Structures are given as structure tokens and as C-alpha cells.
Amino acid sequence: FFLASTSEVYGDPDVHPQPETYNGNVNPIGPRGVYDESKRFAEAITMAYHRKHKIDTRIIRIFNTYGPRMRADDGRVVCNFLTQALNDQPLTIYGDGTQTRSFQFVDDLVEGIVRLMGVEYNLPVNLGNPYEFTMQELAKKVINLTGSKSQIRYLPLPQDDPRRRRPDISRAKALLDWEPRINLDEGLKKSLDYFKCVLLK
Template identity: 65%
Template sequence: MADKKRVLITGAAGFLGSHLCDRFLAEGCHVIGMDNLITGDMRNIEHLMPRDDFEFYHHDVTKFVHLPGKLDYIMHFASPASPIDYLKIPIQTLKVGAMGTHNLLGLAKDKGARILVASTSEVYGDPLIHPQTEEYWGNVNPIGPRGVYDEAKRFQEAITMAYHRYHGVETRIVRIFNTYGPRMRVDDGRALPAFMSQALRGEDLTVFGDGSQTRSFCYVDDLIDGIYRLLMSDCADPVNVGNPDEISLKEFADEIIALTGNRQKIVYHPLPQDDPKQRRPDITKAKAILGWEPKVSRTEGLRRTLEYFKTVVEGQQ
């Protein structure tokens, strides 16, 4: 139908991008997925390929992006997102946050499209205030190994606001906190996939530092709903979307061991440089502006995620 909303989703073959494709198709949109597949996986979207209302472009958004026809929304989710990736491909990480965002903001300006960019809680660095509100400017080491991701996202926010103020582009910025669920890469290096895959393989669980550092885990369906609501809102300022239910990594590892029913022990390794000690979103703004808060409990979310990881790990054995 000609009156269908058309949405471009970059990073479409990634964890969050693929779930966004599902959501926008469920909302009756025509979805254009774009990914250069550096960290994305076509298996995440292969169930969409036969559909008439989905199309896919294998393209790197750091190069000029052109699409024929009208475009209503752009969701910019192209970026490595885990330390194991952005430490391996630091230049590409910086380029997609800078040049990729610049290209997509230009496309949004040209098409009169509303653009939502995926920022991150990493803009707060190793925070000196807790929980983190959107007004906190952060504590980031710009030349540390994690700086390639942190500063790419901070620049992304800055150029997005510049396009909003100077060119009048309709922009939205979501600051995403730790998220988990089906389609996470087993080898992406983050706590949950590492713990689950180690537990399922019968290996000891690796915790960095003493395990007292905290994280707040949001189930992917909740996050996607918050992002969709933000796109449809009138809020141009950054909004935290995440689950404020905070847990230490030691407690989290114990939960995974209990969930899998295995009897591994926890082994401790040195904490990586600039690894944040605390991470918990203040979602006051999301509640007030979007009417959003997470609904899926960690117990239920982990159960669903474990079922996914079982199929992946078993397939590797």
C-alpha cells in the first residue's frame, strides 16, 4: 500500500536492529534493513527475507547512503556495541558514530524523515553519580581503549543535536542501558552471553574484578517498546531506556548457575581498563514522557534467553 510508513533501520542484522525490524513490520510499516555485516548476522533476519514489506541492503553507512522514494523514519543502530568488537575494530567504530551518523542525518534532512539514533549508557563513562540521569555529563576517558566507543556515541549525540537545532531535523536520542534476549551473539564478550554459554558448556564462569560492579539488565522486548515510544514522542532530548533493577555481576553469575542447574564455580580475572563500576538508569523521564517502564522480570527474561542460547550452543557442539 502506498500510504505505508517507510522506515530505514541500520544495523538491521544485529541484535537490536533485527528486533526493531520485527516491531516496525508488526506496526504495519515497510522496512528497509541496512547492514555491512561486520558484527551483524543474516540469520537474525532470514525469517523476514521472503516478505514483500521488507527489503535488505548490504551497505556500509560510513559511505554515502541513498534510497529512492519517500522515507518517514530512520533508526540508526549501526555500530559495534560490545568491547570485544570495538577493541578489535576501533577505527570502524569511530567512523560509524561520526561519518555514518553524518550521512544518515543528511538523508533525514533530504527526505524530511524523523531520525532516532542509538546512543548508550557508555556516554556516562565510569559514572561519579548514581543512578545516572540524562543531565549527567559523564566521566569518560577519551584516549582509553573504550574511548573509541564512548566518544563515537558522544559525538553522535552532538551532531544529532546540531542537525536538530541548525537544520530543524526531527531527531530523537535514546541512551540504551544493558539489554539482553534472543539473538545476542554467544561470543560478543558481554556478561550475559559469556555466563550463559560457559554454563551451558559446563565451563567455569569468568567474572572480571571482584564481581561487585553492578549492571542493570533490560529484556529486549521492553527496550524495543521504549525505543518505539520515544520515536513517536515529541522529545528531542536524550532519554534513558533501561531497567533500573540493579545487580552485582557476582550475584548475576550465581543466578545463571542456578538457572542452568549446573554446578560450575566462578573464576575471577583482572578488571579491564575503564570498566564502569556502577550502571543503573534513572528512568524518571521515560516514565513521565513515554509512559514507559520495563515489564518483563529478570527471572522470565533469563528463562526466555536461556532457551535461545541452548539452541545456539547445542548447534556449536
């Protein structure tokens, strides 16, 4: 049984970067709580089935992933920025833009999943890119890459939005001999080519 979990199980983390041993800082009744807690529960019940019924399980905690074939209206920040930039619309940043994320190209994620399925290991494994960028840095990269005339628009930061997010991938390195190969600049170029095709249809 394979569970695609998420870095959201760490909530707004007090530990940085986040190792799999960190139990997180999640507000269970906040506006993000339903998603965060549903994934935490999914991990708990997966481990319960593994212990009780000896089910062969794998749990991957996926950090921000992007790449071709994402929907333009997906709602995630890379999609939003590329779509807005290609339409010369303002790029929307929530808060002051100093919050960070780590962006993983989809090919690297798939490689990590394949490798995990080939080993016997049942505890969670982080899969993500350990290089973090602020939202301001990401927005500027997208504007420069697209040659857009877009400006940056700042809106209020949603409640419980994580200030920092970066995986500790020591476990994946040791267990899977895995680490991301595609950097953000290369991944954004690959994604841009796809988004241009989609938006020009």
C-alpha cells in the same frame, strides 16, 4: 533520524543513578574511550543537525540489553555467562564481582523505542532497567538457572570499567509512560531457551 546511543556516554559515573542531565565521567584516551566518545560525538552531531537544520531527531541511551537472538560469542556478560554455564565452563568475572549493571530485556527496549518515536522529543532518553545486580549475583543466577557445574573465575578488572551502572528512568516514565516489565529472572529464562537451541545445533 533515530540515534541508538548508549549508557557508555556516562563512563564510570560519579552520579548514581544516572539521569540524562549528567554529563558523564569518560576517559577520552582510555581503552574504552573510542566507543564512549564516538557515541558522545554522535549525540552532539545529532543535536547540532536538529538545531541547525530542524531535523526531527530521537536519541535513546540504551542500558545493558539482552535476550533471544544475541550471538553466543557476542562478548556481553549475559551471553558469556549463559554460554559458559551451558558448557560447564568457568564463568568469567572481571574484578571482584561487586561492580553492578542493570539488565534490560530486549522486548522492553523495543517497546520504549516505539513509544519514543511516537512523541515529539529531541533530547536523550534513558531506556534501561532500574534494578541493578552485581556480577556475582548475575553469575549465581545463571548457574542456578542452568543447573551448571560451572565455578566462577576471577580475572583482573579492565581499565576504566564502570563500577556502577543504573539508569534514572524518570524522563521515560513521564514522557512515554514506560518502564520495564520483564524482570531479570524471567528474561534469563527466555534467553536460556534460545541459547540451548543455538548451542545444541
